[in-house]
Amino acid sequence: MTKYRIQDLDCAQCANKIECELKQIPGLETTRLSFATGTIFLEEKQERIAQQIIDRIEPGVTIVPFEAAPNVPREEEGSRGRIIQIAIAAVFFIVGSVFNSRLHQTPYAIAEYVILLSAYVLVGGPVLWSAFKSIVRGQVFNEMFLMSIATVGAIAIHQIPEAVGVMLFYSVGEYLQDRAVDKSRRSIASLMDLRPDSARILEGIERRIVVPEIVQIGELLEVLPGERIPLDGEVVEGSSFVNTSSLTGESVPRKVEAGDKVLGGFVNDEGRIVVRAEKVFGQSAAARILELVENASSQKAPTEKFISRFAAVYTPVVVAIAALVAILPPLLIPGATFENWVYRALVILVISCPCALVVSIPLGYFGGIGAASRNKLLFKGSNYIDALTKVDTVVFDKTGTLTEGVFAVMRVVARNGYSKEELLGWAATAESHSPHPIARSIRDAAGNAGLIADDILEVKGHGVIAQVDGRKIYVGNDRLLHKEGIVHEDCGVEGTIAYVAVDG
Structure with a gap:
């Protein structure tokens, strides 16, 4: 089926009338009209017949190609x-x-x-x-x-x-x-925020900015910090953290590097990356989500x-x-x-x-x-709203769904003679370059520690190790301490815990 824009349709009952009338015509039985989005789906090469019927029912209402007429809000x-x-x-x-x-x-x-x-x-x-x-x-x-x-x-x-x-x-x-x-x-x-405005194609040392719809599979796309990844693909150069919340709801940035898959709609938070397009725009995850909501x-x-x-x-x-x-x-x-x-x-x-x-x-x-849609909940159609009346059990993914992914330091427990202020200062300095929400919360709690970190090493999935003020600081989860052979007593503590070890 082909999607068209339907213009100058200003009442829900008129939309119902047009849809019912079109469905009675041979070849148009599968017609779908959405008054909410101003779109109509017709079988190919049937738009002329459909327009003749609409002219009889609601003169002044017109069908135009979808790309030719954006859905402009009323003045x-x-x-x-x-x-x-x-x-x-x-x-x-x-x-x-x-x-x-x-x-x-x-x-x-x-x-x-x-x-x-x-x-x-x-x-x-x-x-x-x-x-x-x-x-x-x-x-x-x-x-x-x-x-x-x-x-x-x-x-x-x-x-x-x-x-x-x-x-x-x-x-x-x-x-x-x-x-x-x-x-x-x-x-x-508002969900159209998922749609990137442009894509930057790399052609040798040249860069060409185009609309995402004309990017072909296999072309290399440069994505700078703060930009939205235009198409689904694979990272072939560089590494960065990407914000996936617009598509997945997950608020914690995800690290990507060469060989990792990324989706169009992710936001590049930190470094420059080059992505090889693996799908055209119409087949990307973001485009499918937009299509889903528009047709709901x-x-x-x-x-x-x-x-x-x-x-x-x-x-x-x-x-x-x-x-x-x-x-x-x-x-x-x-x-x-x-x-x-x-x-x-x-x-x-x-x-x-x-x-x-x-x-x-x-x-x-x-x-x-x-x-x-305003609350990032996507329904595949009105019939699924009715289906909710029969739901008796709901299973949620917690992070980013029931929680906002905003962390704050609730308590600092110091051991072995160190003060809380020292631990916070060392941890914040070691995490000074990390975009992770937990790292940000530690920096917010510490304020300006006035220290400088050297030789920062990020251990993927575990934490960071850095030299701070002449000391080797380890900040991360329980797995980091076990990996580095650091003896500690508080294993399996409930909640989100950031362990800080000094000089092993």
Whole structure:
């Protein structure tokens, strides 16, 4: 399947409508549309047919190649314009409602219509226009039609405040929905920090900066300290510590040297390294993670699928019930008037509008996926959120998941006549060049010891050995002391322990 960007699609129900319609067309049965990320997946060479169907359902919505149109967030200025529009309508609504009954019985009754109808047009105009366009296209029974017929009917029986109130509250709800969707989109987009902006290709003594998408397998990439590794590959030159937390959640830097594998998205913390690319960008771990999150909302939960089918049947049924309520009681019940029962039918139309169901269900999943993305939790689809309701046991990897990987020295235990300050100073100086979080915590606890370390030797997986102020200092774990043959009593101590030995 091919991924496309879908533009100018501004409502979740419209997205559901388009997807359902496309899936009924031979060759488009596997179509997936994600309103949260503004993407649509179509079988190859079917975009022309899909666009024709979309033009019939939602004119103005277009399909474009994914690379040709980045998903740009909505302009804040447009959002401010909507707020101002809603605020003005709200003021008119309050003023019109307060003075409605007083003006109605006076020669100034025209002011009531001017104020309230102005508010109605401000917030209800887009709804009426959308309903009109749907009727022209032969799509009569939708939520816009229900809102329009109910509010126009209310105006006809002189319940103008009710008509304005319905449109005002609907507009507020639509605005809050759009804000929630945009927030989810931004949360998902925040994961794009995994995506490197560029790659530096080594060609002999020349260096060429390119976008990661055009790097080929086998090319050599130079990665300097502070830069993100652009593609999955193998280190062929240099050594460094890399921050893997963006992909693995592990906060402790990992040392890499020639022969070690690295993933695109890791951050080079310390030294210059050269990486031979082993995968193209689209197959890298970072790209697969981004693809997973972007497509998550297109994997719909059973609840979402049911709501889409339910809305298609629900709206015509509600209109039929409202028509029966308006017509039958005045004909069958003595003393019943058409005005009262038409009003009740209009109430049914308003309270039965399926917007809350059709919008809130997918919006709930959008918000869930977006909030999870903001907290670095990746869901493969909305259906997996539903699956969490059946979970009874959760197993966590502790480091970087339940903990933040931030260390601090809690206690210093000195032996053999040395003071705590001496031990901290020697240990901090020996660890002065290490990027390890435990080393940083020791340096923070010691402050400025004013000492200089020479002949620093890092023992991988064990600790460091250095000459400090004429003494040989060993700082590391229990394995370091055993490896160096240093006799000590405190083996197997619980917690994270850094042992310090002086002159063996």
